[in-house]
Amino acid sequence: MPFQIRALNTDSHTADQLCTLLIETVANGESVSFMHPLAPDAAAAFWASSLAAASRGERIVLGAWQDGTLIGTVTLLLDFPPNQPHRAEIAKMMTRLGHRGQGVATALLQEAERMAAQEGRTLLVLDTATDGGAAGLYEKMGYTLAGEIPDFALKPFGGLTGTLLYWKRLGKGV
Numbered sequence: 498m499p500f501q502i503r504a505l506n507t508d509s510h511t512a513d514q515l516c517t518l519l520i521e522t523v524a525n526g527e528s529v530s531f532m533h534p535l536a537p538d539a540a541a542a543f544w545a546s547s548l549a550a551a552s553r554g555e556r557i558v559l560g561a562w563q564d565g566t567l568i569g570t571v572t573l574l575l576d577f578p579p580n581q582p583h584r585a586e587i588a589k590m591m592t593r594l595g596h597r598g599q600g601v602a603t604a605l606l607q608e609a610e611r612m613a614a615q616e617g618r619t620l621l622v623l624d625t626a627t628d629g630g631a632a633g634l635y636e637k638m639g640y641t642l643a644g645e646i647p648d649f650a651l652k653p654f655g656g657l658t659g660t661l662l663y664w665k666r667l668g669k670g671v
Contacts, residue, residue, distance in 0.1 A: 500563040500601060502608045505570070507548045511560070514567035516540040522591045523653045528626035529589055533653040547572065547589075557612055561592075561601050568593045569601040573609045575616060585613045587623035590631060602631065606638055610667060619668045627659035628652065640665045 505511050516537055523535040531539070551558045555576035561569040574586040587609055592601045613621055625631050627645060636642070640663035649660035 500561045500568060500596075500604070502559055502561050502604055504612075505548065505551070505558045505560045507545075507552065511567070512541065512544055512548070514560075515544040515570065518567055518570060518591055518593060519543065521594065525594060526653050527591070527629060528650055528652055528658055529591060530650070531653065532651065532655075535653075550576070557609070559605055559608055559612075561605055563596070566593075568596040569605050571602075571605040571609050573613055573616075575618070583618060584620045584622065585616065585618040587621055590623075590625075602634055603638065606634070610665075614667045619666060621665045621667060623663050624649075624660045625663070626650070626652070627661055629658075630661060632661050632663075635663050638665075 569592040648657040
C-alpha cells in the first residue's frame with residue numbers, strides 16, 4: 498500500500514502519532530536517545546520541542562503516512578554554527594515495526610536528502626547504534642563509515658552500545 502511523505506507540524510493528531518511511534522521504537526529496544534519504559538509525557542515533551550524547532554527553521558521533521566497513520570519519521574537537523582552552513586544531520590529515523598522492509602526508511606532518507614540539498618546543504622552526517630542500528634540501510638544509500646565510538650550510549654533496556662558515524666556528500670562544498 499502506498500504512503501505519503503510530508504513535513505510535520507504541531508497538530509494534536511500528528512503529536513499523538515509521533516509519541517506512539519517513539520514509545521514503540523524504544524520498547525522494541527532501539528537506541529534513539531531514550532530509556533525503556535518511555536513515559537508518554539516525556540515523549541510528548543520531546544516532540545513538542547522538536548516541532549517547535551522545526552517551526553523556527555532549525556530542523557525539518559518528516560513523516561511517512563499511510564491511511565491516516567504515521568508509519569515512519571526522520572529529522573533533518575539544520576541549526577549549526579556559522580562555520581558549518583553547508584552541513585546537516587540526519588536524526589531520529591524510525592519506522593513502525595509492522596511497516597519495516599517496505600521502503601519507508603529509504604523514502605524518508607531520500608526526501609531528507611532532497612530537502613537538505615534544497616536548503617543548500619552539501620554534507621550530511623548521522624550516527625546509528627552498533628547493536629541493532631540501521632548501518633546496512635545507510636551504507637546501501639551511499640553513506641561512508643567514518644568510524645565507531647565504543648560504549649557511546651545506553652541501550653533502552655540497559656547495557657552499553659557503540660555508535661557508528663557516517664557521512665555523505667550531496668554536492669560540491671562551500
